[in-house]
Amino acid sequence: QVQLAESGGGSVQAGGSLKLSCAISGRIFSGSALGWFRQAPGKQREFVAALRWSGGNTRHADSVKGRFTISKDNATNTIYLNMNSLKLEDTAIYYCAASHALSGATMASQYPYWGQGTQVTVSS
Numbered sequence: 864q865v866q867l868a869e870s871g872g873g874s875v876q877a878g879g880s881l882k883l884s885c886a887i888s889g890r891i892f893s894g895s896a897l898g899w900f901r902q903a904p905g906k907q908r909e910f911v912a913a914l915r916w917s918g919g920n921t922r923h924a925d926s927v928k929g930r931f932t933i934s935k936d937n938a939t940n941t942i943y944l945n946m947n948s949l950k951l952e953d954t955a956i957y958y959c960a961a962s963h964a965l966s967g968a969t970m971a972s973q974y975p976y977w978g979q980g981t982q983v984t985v986s987s
Contacts (some may be wrong), residue, residue, distance in 0.1 A: 864975040865889035874983030875949055883944040885959035885978060892952060893917035896968040899933060899944045901955035912944060913968040949985045956959045956980040
């Protein structure tokens, strides 16, 4: 079992920045995928970014490339999502998720473990 707890959401003006954190407890393996997803009202949950617990490879959705960065701290079992140049369309509930699957890191259906979500609201 894996437990995930997000923090760091809030309200910010367009162009601003936020940093989300996700504290992880339970069993995480070197090949586990840790990801960030978001869901805006009336829309499906979408992939934002992901990484493998070991190694330096990361993936980011095209919509956030160059603005958002996923990172991790193995010592504290925490992943982060640094969000810069926020846009109105980034408004959503942001979730972190964990998967032991070796593929499909961009697919929400591959993640059995989810946090409760944190609201990010970007205003003009």
